[in-house]
Amino acid sequence: MNTNTPQTRIATFGELLLRMSVADGNRFTQANEIKIHVGGAEANVCVLLSQLGIQTDYITRLPQNDLAQLAINELQKHKVNTSKCVYGGERLGLYFVESGNQIRQSQVIYDRSNSSFATIQKNQIDWEEALKDVTHFHWSGISPGVSYEAGLVCKEGILAAHQKGLPISSDFNYRSKLWQYGKKPSEIMPDLLQYSTITVADLDAIEIYFGIKTDKKESDSDRFQKTFELLKKEMPFLKTLAMSFRKSDGPAHLYKGLLLHEGNFYETKEHKIHVVTDQIGSGDAFNAGLLYGLSNKLSGQKCIEWATACGVIKQSIHGDFAITSLAEINHFMENGSSNRINR
Template sequence: MSKIVTFGEIMLRLSPPEFLRFSQASHFDIEFGGGESNVAISLSKFGLSTEFITRLPNNDIGDCAKMELRKHGVGVDKIVYGGERLGIYFLETGAISRGSKVVYDRAHSSMATIQPGMIDWEKALDGVTWFHWTGITPAISQSAADVCLEALKVASAKGITISTDFNYRAKLWNYCDENLRKNIMTELSSYCNIILCNQEDAAVFFGIHPAKSATETNRENDILSVIEQLFKKFPNARKIATTLRTSISASHNTWSAILCDRENTYKTKTHQLNPIVDRVGGGDSFMAGLIYGLNTYTDDYQKAVDFAVAASCLKHSIKGDVNLVSVEEVTKLMEGDSSGKVAR
């Protein structure tokens, strides 16, 4: 049976209700979220054995974050404690022609101040079959990047499948310059077997660009060119995926995906997301769906990526960071039932 570990920062998400702007808000809705914890919860909802590893403050807010993970069936026994605070992000949800906006407040958080040696990775990864991290974790501090590297070295030595979502965040990576950022991500990514990326990630982290300039008419060829270059750069990569989002407005997107191995390309159909309830966590829900798909449909990679994109479509209908759907719901959409009829 698969045992999956994800590593990163879980945060408190504060957002004005509905579509109010920050300046209009008299109170905030409270959620918990974060790229790697979102993946862990989704996988637990899909019935896989999942553990989330992080560092939390030893206070009531840290306990609330841990309770949220436990509520969704995610293992929390390997979480370590220390530091002064939980990271926070503020989300203003956009609509129509006004995009959403994120403000981070995660400096000096427990995860940002984590240090090498605080987690016993040999013990934490004992019996694990899959390890997942994202480019957000090394973006928050040099020490978080160092701990991520510790984990990857142990996971690689144990023969664990390693996946990543590059997840470039322009508002992070404040502690280093462009060259150091590229060096950090190149070293970390060299251990990875399954990669999720887009053109911006590849350009910012590795200076990789498509053979031709991106336009709507050759978008697919552009991303395939980027993927080909990533395969050459990272010999350990077995599969590389990308999601393709077209924003007609903040409330209406189209959504599809491509999965490549070193011999074949698998493309999904294009889904209409309209109206979008909450797009935050859309990429995380795709990554969780892909991990589930590759663990479940082991000989059918087309079905694996179809499951991933269907899972992510459903996430766009759910408020909050996390994709709270079942395998049955995803399978229903994957098989073509998008009617949204009442089940009774």
Template structure:
């Protein structure tokens, strides 16, 4: 059976992070190639899945270095458009949560200047069987949100499977629209939705129990994941698969992680993972999405799919940088 070709669409970013707490180092900063959708593509390419990446970059030497990096990872770059004048940046403290010590510098980036009609979707989607994007792109501005709609309209007409990561970034969404005004229209085209019960509430308006933490019960979270998934599928009938992730960081620096996958009227729960501390939180959710796509494309059972995706996401927590270098995983590994 031929492997499905996956297209991942989003902004390619450069991430700058402090190298370590040692202020005496000659080079105190490190530079990484990042961006949620690029991280998904990198993971899939590393797992021997045919994947190409679509973004917009300025036509300069730095962009060519970034293209070379992607190609070395095994990602097809023929769908990358050259336009505009700058590459988007973000700054992140080492090991920090993306909700914590992070600063975006994406205004007037090449990708943020995208407009409907700039990308030839018939050409870009040729030979593609799966289209992946995230809620980060429509958070940039009205025009990029419209391009995302243009993309899912084109992919849907071609019968391409569409997946969406409901990742919410509060530092974005500052162009006059709330997520609930934009994301439901995009979700209508999606076959697979991934996020958590809180992002589903913020982005899609799915009800959330604001006092669920008080219950201190894993079963309560699992029941909520099922209820959220059922409500998503009810509101967005094209969607047949919903995944939710749960990660809890205790004051003692213990990490607890597990995920769910809802499909065919059943909720499947991953193995539970625990460890002391993490190296880098960035890219873990992207790795989960990649694992989800990998399992679904390779016809894994729902249980094996959610276990694979959770293993990949948890493993990424112990890697510095945005993208994973994990090889194809052994399903069922439960701790590090």
């Protein structure tokens, strides 16, 4: 092994949350039991990357109480380094989930106001120390949506990573129920996204953040490639753009990935998903799969195959985290989905 190449170490910044899911497919108004999972977009990315053998650092601000400890324990169980987290503030953010089905949508209610992360201040994270030995920085549009202050701290991290010359990946992750503090996403996000070298986006969020529109009558691949050209004018360092596309096909979903990487376009086949166990976190799994492929210098086609496979597999798993393995993902990529018993 070439000792001059630093070992991949991916740091992510975002809010760690407890997810409160109404049990047994009930509605919020029928709830008499809640199941707790730990989640948060950037934590989800770390957990899958760690399972795939990549070192990860998760950076956030947490209260000093047992609920925060529960969440941290869950990350540590999956070998995510949490030593760079800072402490302070009153409470951990929560979100509540009512699972939908093939007839109605899932519903989310956020309870994140005044959380430790929402009240984070500049200079509370020593970014020089936090990014020591790190080879890559990842963040998402959720953080600047939580509070103006969280957006400022996110920018501190982005600038520190940019000054170090690190690759910076972002997920557009627009959440309409966030952004309650008086600023529009289009006022905040372009400034933060301009430093990204890698980004995962969707066409709707690109329109909300940058006002970039494409013709809905055109094919996904044409819209994607035109979007990349327009986005490059706003994001001058951008080398890699990926998107997942989901469409309904009767009761099933069709899911595929598209990638533009260093000037070349790649596309996966459409995967047919007949049963969705839990869709939340599938975009984060897609991100982690992409970062795994890029970190291992796989071909562009292999990178988007990895991202898409991780996104599909996550939809079969309860909770925010994609609990899987290299062997399972490789098996899926070679054989597709399976209902056989592995014994």
